[in-house]
Amino acid sequence: MSENQTSRIPGFYKLPPHERLAFIARQAGLTAEEQARLAGALGLERADQMIENVVGVLSLPLGIATNFIVNGRAVLVPMVIEEPSVVAGASLAAKLARAGGGFVASSDDPVMIGQLQIVDCPDPWVARVDLLAASEELLALASEVDPVLRCLGGGARGLAARVLEHTPTGPMLIVHLHYDVRDAMGANAVNTACERLAPLLERITGGRVFLRILSNLADRRLARARVVIPESELAFGNYTGADVAQGIERAWAFASVDPYRAATHNNGIMNGVDAVVLATGNDWRAIEAGAHAYAARDGRYTSLSTWRRDGQGNLAGALELPLALGIVGGATRVQPVAGVALKLLGVQTAQELAEIVVSVGLAQNLAALRALATEGIQHGHMRLHARQVAIAAGATFVSDPS
């Protein structure tokens, strides 16, 4: 979207799908071909280029979450998901967030971690020191792997090494290669660089390099968002703003100490995160793995977000998680919808995408906690669920009945 466009579209949900599409096409300047890509299914031929043994495709709805402001910019958010209420929930939460200026997000440089497992070292501690002493040579070699990436400012950034003394198969030396992958997700560049380093590492350490693969716990590539909402904005029905804010804070407190609740709480966050990750053709399993590993980084699984009242009449929320997202290469190029989704989002870098995605995760979390802390999740959910049941039984709807 361009700068002076809006994500606030009252009554958007009441329009039939083709009018919604026409509206966002005007807003985002989508060509007729791009509109056709959004509305059309992935063909068998294209699917066959993506994976093996293709015999069909599975389509999912793509909806637009409205009302988002991220770092002062209005954003229309494409979300791909099968679950009712998610797009509506994100849009509602983003509307609440507008009262406090929207979401403020930031992200680390796109530095991925590649792991090399070195076994059978005569002395892993000595090997560790020797390889760190050879860092410069190793990093130069790793950077040579991808000249295009290097031209764009990416490449190897650093090395770390740990001895894991007590494993079920004995001691091993683990090397981490930190690699800036710029606007790519980075799996290919990092895995190739790790494989390239292996022979030299074997010479230096006297051991045998075994696994060479990126880590999904991309904790050098974190994205974070925060939001401040005046409590008065949270009032609805018979609930005062203070009631709702206190309820959300209590719901978060529960998730912060109880892994059973934290798993569901984080599921609510990932509903938003995954839907945008999918729409943009990114690897949602990698994102899921990274998020949950990060949620357990202190040895106990906990909430990825925090929600606190600030004592000055506001509710403040924050979310941080690893987001290894690309806007070039991989499925972002092959999947026909992904390019259009990126155009709708108006992002120029992978970091900008990550900043929107973490904001959507925080919004989704707010929507779920607001519902849970007040009228319960089933109230809105069951209305939409009833529609799915009716459709399964043969009914058709010409427009959104909500």
Ligand code: MEV
């Ligand atoms: C359902 O997909 C997600 C929720 O269960 C999240 C939560 O409990 O916070 C509503």
